[in-house]
Amino acid sequence: MSSRWFPEGFGFKVLQDKATDKEQMGEKKLQPIMAALRNVHSAIDDMGLERQRQAQRLLGKLVSPMLGMQYQPFDIDGMPAAWIRPERGHSRKNAILYCHGGGFLSGGLSYARILASKLASATGFDVLLFEYRLAPEFSFPTQLEDVLRAWDHLMYLGYGAGRVVVAGESAGGNLTLALTHKLRQQGRKLPRALICMSPWTDLTGSGESRKERAEIDPMLTNDYLASAVRAYTRGHDLKDPLVSPLFGDFTGFPPVFLQVGENEILYSDSILLHERLLQAQVPCRLEVWEGMWHLFQMFPIKKAGEAVSSIGRFLLDL
Incomplete structure (x- = not known):
């Protein structure tokens, strides 16, 4: 395991271990599920989108x-x-505002509660979930407006910004970062910390992993991501920091905790974000999980539990 830290307690880690025979057998049993999910994430027509939404609702009910x-x-x-x-x-005293993923095309309360309940268990924090409106029925900036509405609700309830952690996975990680950019643009106080699991930070798709890991990613495809970008942005500038948070100014951002799987096409989105955050002197820790795939934290495997526990320790140590 290699590591470099910035500042104290923050930095970069590659997490790896030797899987036992039992764990390897367990992961083999997950392969059919992962293949089915990859097929769902490959669909770009209306029928495929409805299948994706139904599959995520079912997954939430079965796995949460x-x-x-x-x-x-x-x-x-x-x-x-x-x-x-x-x-x-x-x-x-503290709360987590949770932004679900789904490529801006799918997801909802039942899907969001898979990871939200794990975070609640790991931290003891109350977690607020919400269903932002989805593309293609609603495009940018509707989703960001809904995230801001959920944030304002917490402020209305009396939570100070410094008592709220914003967390999200995949497209939800994008919205986590975009919300923080938006709050800073408005001159408002920022969250206590940000948790981003495999965040989709660059909708231009410029990262090298989009090509280098296309054949080994068991969950996502470039065709799916391209279709999601078209539906979500409707021609909006892809380098707008509220669309692709990677291209924003991170000066003054709160501490950020990043997790990404080694075998996913969005790998570069986390690596490049980590670099940008460090350049801006933002306390940031990045964990790269060896052999893992997009949103492995959702699955009933040992490394998922270890990853969520790591997030819990990060938050409790702030």
Whole structure:
């Protein structure tokens, strides 16, 4: 394992271990599921999009580790939302605002609660989920407006910005960063910290991993990402930092924790973001998980639990 740190306790890590025979067998059993999900993420027509949305809703119902969690749905001015809270005694001083992924095309409360419930368990924080409007029915900046609406709801409830962590995976990681850019543009206070799991930071697709890892990524395809970009941006400038957060100014950003799988085409999105954050003197830690794929944290495997536990330690140590 190689590492370099900036500043104290922050930096870059490659996490690797020797899998046991039992773990290797478990991962082989996941391969059919991963192949099916790759097929879903390859679809670009309307029928494929509806299949994707249905598959994610089903995945959320089957996989969400809700044991020991309270799930409380409500709405924010008509936008579906929910709280996930640990049933065990815990402080409600801090909260996580969770932005789900899905390429801006799919996802919702049932899908978001997979990782949101894991984060609630690992930290003891209350987690707010919400369903932002999806492309192609709604394009940029609708999704960012909805994230801002969820943030404003937390401020209305009395949470100070310094008590809220914003977290997201994939497209949700994009929105996590875009929200922070937007808040700074508005001269507002920024979140306590940002958690980004395999964030999609560069919608121009300029990263080398888009080509280098296209054959080994078991989850995402470049065709799928290209179709999602067209549906989400509708011709908007792809280098707008609110669309591709990688191209923004990160001066004054809060601490950022990044996780990415070694075998995913969005690998470069995290590597380049890490470099930009360090250049801006932002405390940032990047974990690269050897042999892992896009959003492996969702799956019932050992490394997923270790990754979420690492996020929990990061937040509790702030």
